[in-house]
Amino acid sequence: MSTLVFQLSVILFAARFGGILFKKMKFPSVLGELIAGIILGPSLLGSIPIPFLFENGLFPQVEGALIPVEPELYAISTIGSIVLLFLAGLETDLKLLVQFSIAGVMVGFGGVIFSFLIGALTTAWWLHIPFSDPRVLLMGVISTATSVGITIRVLSERKKVGSPEGITILAGAVVDDILGIIFLSVVLGIATLSRKAGQQSNQNQLFEVGMLIFRAVGVWLGFTAIGLLLSQKIGSFLKYFKNIGTISALALGLALLLSGIFEKAGLAMIIGAYVMGMTLSGTDLAKVIENALHPVQEFFVPVFFVVMGMLVNIKEVISPTVLTFGFIFTIGAVIAKVIGCGIPALGLKFNFLGALRIGAGMVPRGEVALIVAGIGLSSGFLDQQLFGSAILMTLLTTIVAPPILNVILTDKKGSLKELEKGELVETDFDMTSPYLVELLSERIVQSFVSEGYYVNTIEDEVKIYHFRRERSTITLFVEQKKLRFENDTTDTIFVKNIVYENLVRLNDMINQVKDLVKPAELKQELIEGEISTDFDVKKVLSTDCISLDLQSNTKNEVIKEMIDILFKNGKISDPEAALEAVMERENSFSTGMQNGIALPHGKSDSVERLVVSVGIHRKGIDFQSIDGKSSQIFICAVAPKKISGPHIRFIAHVGALLNTREKVDELLRCSTKEEVYSFFTET
């Protein structure tokens, strides 16, 4: 067990460092995690002996095993892939997608078909094996699924996410995932059959393959249909538990259950996880579960990608044969998407440039390709050469896409005139506070949903939401202190209205909280109660810091004078900073209490511990006290910001000490600093 624990620890660190490094280089962090895995894996650093601890290395080479990592580690990484696909499914609201993006469906469909065919044919040609060979079919599936994260980032830098091309790519990628999952179902069915049958007679094969395809699609379609039908029921069942932790744990439990069922049915676990996600995507729990499972994902999913990298045997991959095939396979994968997505796009009234952009945007492969390659390797259908080629293709397609996109993303229009109903404009809302952005953005997304919009969430440096309904498509970029919309000119008024309505509601909520808070009322009771006996005023007050005759005439001047006393006696290093802190607190709510006392205070790093000055102003100064009378006694306290120590405790103590008029009069009768000192220290 200690090996697993060390491995997980190293993987968590490597994944983060790899991810951050690649993010800095503007690549998806997945690539960094994958490469960290390759470097740490058994074929490179992993098998280097660590004396006394791991004689065969931390990730030792396992001879002859299909999966060169320990089963416990592989199990955790598999759960990672289930969590990943469950969350992907949660974001896919199928009904709305089909309703709102025929273009996306067509482009996704074209891309998947071409990618599958070219990927499979390339493999068949290179290995001289028949098309029906499981290796051929799996390599075809690996080539299907697009991962558009990096495309969206490039588009977003050029402010083109909301362009017709960008919108079509976003929808296409979702379709892509679904179709990839169906293809995987079919291919796994065929592969399992071919393994069972061994070298069977050829005669009934076509029929059997047909049946298999029918069955695999049937299982998928069956569960998807059941899921969509029961989704509200399942949602109500989960909601019965109220607690978000329980709801998300049970939702994950359901995803695991369906994963198991799909695996038992000869399909892949991730298909079950995805179907369960899709089932819940239509319920209002989708966002809740997504948020609750986010930290679980943060732990499991990077483990998955690092382990995928570890499965690569770099010594076998870096051979002329594998590299040659890897490059051919990559070129095929690029061409397949450009043509497969481009042709439907041309038919949908995009011009040549637009079709090219859509095709190029769909080129990067990612998570799903890795998962399918891993399934292929672990089930023994793929060998290291093919697995390595698939990993190489995933890496290269992601690296190659951004520069191509940057070249073709000119200002020229990519779509024919009739497709567009207006100019794309930006509508910005400056918020100046990240807190407000957070408060508002979630509500706004919810509003779009309740206006009947389909929401596509893309997490990147900034969070991007893509809303779509009939012919209206709006993109929202949630930036640090800004909400930025990209929308058609004809939607600008709608966008403004939706932000406005949410501001109004937020304003309402704030007013309600304000009504409840009522600090003014509480202030009345602040000094009612017994005095605490264990505060030692000697530690914070010295006779030097007592003034019997304050010179000031206004509130601001008094506070400045009290701070100056502290400064002159060497108690504070930076009087301006201290004054600012005390004034800031004072301006929120006056510290003038009843009976003529005022307790200005603040936290500032210009002191190293709590320091106090006491001043008496016989005539009295208006300090906006509770009873409206002028204040004659001022106790000014400055405490350090960072170090823990009494601050409010002191204020409570002196407040309680002076809670009757008699006590205040007693203090006012003092004629020397020593008497004042004794008053505070000997009561």
Next chain:
Amino acid sequence: MSTLVFQLSVILFAARFGGILFKKMKFPSVLGELIAGIILGPSLLGSIPIPFLFENGLFPQVEGALIPVEPELYAISTIGSIVLLFLAGLETDLKLLVQFSIAGVMVGFGGVIFSFLIGALTTAWWLHIPFSDPRVLLMGVISTATSVGITIRVLSERKKVGSPEGITILAGAVVDDILGIIFLSVVLGIATLSRKAGQQSNQNQLFEVGMLIFRAVGVWLGFTAIGLLLSQKIGSFLKYFKNIGTISALALGLALLLSGIFEKAGLAMIIGAYVMGMTLSGTDLAKVIENALHPVQEFFVPVFFVVMGMLVNIKEVISPTVLTFGFIFTIGAVIAKVIGCGIPALGLKFNFLGALRIGAGMVPRGEVALIVAGIGLSSGFLDQQLFGSAILMTLLTTIVAPPILNVILTDKKGSLKELEKGELVETDFDMTSPYLVELLSERIVQSFVSEGYYVNTIEDEVKIYHFRRERSTITLFVEQKKLRFENDTTDTIFVKNIVYENLVRLNDMINQVKDLVKPAELKQELIEGEISTDFDVKKVLSTDCISLDLQSNTKNEVIKEMIDILFKNGKISDPEAALEAVMERENSFSTGMQNGIALPHGKSDSVERLVVSVGIHRKGIDFQSIDGKSSQIFICAVAPKKISGPHIRFIAHVGALLNTREKVDELLRCSTKEEVYSFFTET
């Protein structure tokens, strides 16, 4: 792999159901999870064949294996125990604890020593084996660690958490954990040695055991010291990554790393996890990491408890021998805490009743006992009989404690007079909004920390915080709509001040947000922009719902009249509810725009889809419009709450339609309902 996935799914469900059931019966959910595990485990339901799927059952019996569950499942449950102890360590600020609770240290110490001795001696006597036998020592350690969750619940129901006894129990339990961990270190060291040496000569044994104890405590002490010394450095290193996800993933990585190191050093992994937690407990990251890892804990930790239950072979446990020893062991465990904690309590000026209460409160064992028992079983030191007895003891001590406590928690004082400085009182703050409670409570806890208080967090039905500093102890119960403090009368003023200061700060923050929101300014721009062409007004407006001559004279009357039109034409079922919804929205911010139009609207379930009425009031009514002029055209929209559909889109559409004075005049010139209808539907 599909087996693991099924197992995890079933475990997630069983854990939740067991946990909820036991919580309803007022027992800790841990017990429910444990018993769910026993029932599901190989010795009961687990080995029942499930035809076609699991021929040997979902959790099959494994002959001869130390751990009767699959290694992958056991690995995940082990990670659960690491996460659990890491989080426990995170809540233990050792420096402050020692500083503020000598009583707790003494009570904890006494309880641990007595429990260890009685637990070990009972085992040695029963099995006729020497005291130095690893089985004896491990059974001693299992008996040490208290789990006071259920005690706190009983105390809190009787409002005694803040009593001197309650406070001492809370501190004692923390000391208990730390001492239990040290004892475990020592015992594991000895056990490993005894296994290595086999039947060694007796002569140097005493010396070697001494050395071992020295080394084990040394390793523990060394890493704890290094941790405390470097804690701020480690904190700064983690903070460098800014992102909370990264910080908590790396913190967990560090916990795993130290777990591995401790295991390699012959100690237990959980000790390393605990030490890493304690290291970070002094930094300001502690709360952040705790919050971020909460969902990870929600997933992993129940798996751990269920798996612990599965390790129980019920057939071996339900034998007269095991049950007899189990009961003897339990009685010993109860007596040990009552005496071991009671005697130091008596010495600390508690009276007999108080000492009894403290002793009884420390009786329940829990998580740590289970973990140590699991380590004993999996390392082969404990057999099923001893393991079963340990589980039985954990269950029984937890079940037995509440009724005993309920009997002895009378109104009589448990401490001698001189210990108390004042009466215990409640200070309540009604909040009427859970949102405000959440906003405030976190800030208040932070304030106590910065006042130098030691914080002990207890999660239960309600969240309980226990603050302690010198002789001041304050308990905060965060209830649904209330903050309830239990404190000494002499601390009431301080508590009020701390709440007040935080209300002032919150009030400030709310004002800042309000300044930023400025909905009034945004409203000016709401109708500037191009009109959207694709809203089909025909679907929501009918000529019946148009009035050319509104009769009302005030704003409220107009809105009521507009709703009545909808009601009379059968568009809404509940006019009162609809009116209320529209008025609520109207009262937040008037919907009077410029150019004489007003757009009152609201969401109410008295309609099934968006319905609209249009009214004209030639003379005009004051609607607090933007330009201050009276409003002549009223468009009233009511949309359903739940169903997704246009609502703001409609308002934006008509706002844009009427965005010039010319357009408004054109509408005002209409003399029939049909003309008005055409105006809206044909533009």
